[in-house]
Amino acid sequence: MTMTTGAAIGEHEIAAFRQLHSQVADAVETALIGKRDIVDLVLVAMFAGGHVLLEDVPGTGKTTLARAVASALGGQSRRVQFTPDLLPSDVTGTSVYDPRSGEVRFRPGPVFANVVLADEINRAAAKTQSALLEVMEERTVTVDGVAHPVGEPFLVVGTQNPIDLDGTYRLPEAQLDRFMLRTSIGYPAQSHELDVLRPGSGAGRVAFVPTVTSPQIVVQYGKLLSTLHVAEPILRYVAEIGAATREAARLRLGASTRGLRALVRCGQVYAAAQGRHFVVPSDIQRLAGPVLAHRLVLTREAVLTGVSGTEVLEDAVSTVPVPRPEP
Incomplete structure (x- = not known):
């Protein structure tokens, strides 16, 4: 694959990315059937260089999704089961003494992979959560003053159970803000669930996921798509959405600047996946919920009335005038 750098993205490069994105999504969907919209969101985060928070009940395919993505891009995946007694070194790695050489060597932890599934992340203590936040x-x-870079691409898929909250530690706003987007897989449609239940079918088996690209190509496309054109009216539209959330009466904390930057970044990747070399307002509207809703903090009164951050965000977005196409 040949890519130009430092110049506008060409039509052939957009077409090539759209085809690659579709191939990766098709490959992942051989394991996670009937969840194309969720797969597309995770791939948007991967190509945008971000991380994903899956808020879902157990048994809906979170581990399958993470491993399928890793298989499709030909990279490594690791799973970390977060528990209250998990130490930061259990996640990042630690220095160990090698008696054969008499030297102290760094033993990498499970974060040294392309796709890391941080399962039930809210069950770990704050110190362990902070270690993951840093990486x-x-x-x-960084161990003993020496920095060890993780591989690229690097995608953390964090999960938390929204129902069983016994023995959990709430994720602080600073850590939620590190996740580029939040979504949920949910239960499959009955027809797709029958495919999974059918004896002898390959549905839901990561072993059947073909490798359709490489980590190097994913990184190259990520850098290329960061230069995709975003018009000034679209940037103002994003900024006005952020301002609307900060002025919302039912919110104590509106969208952060980091969140708005993530929205623009995801918009670039999403637009290219649709075959366009420019971002349109509908891209921002489609991604605003997954990218911004989890970063909002509701007032106590809003929580008591059962309002969700997604609902408040939708109301805020509806008050912002949609930019018209330039003549």
């Missing part, structure tokens, strides 16, 4: 943001693990 998510910095893309390095």
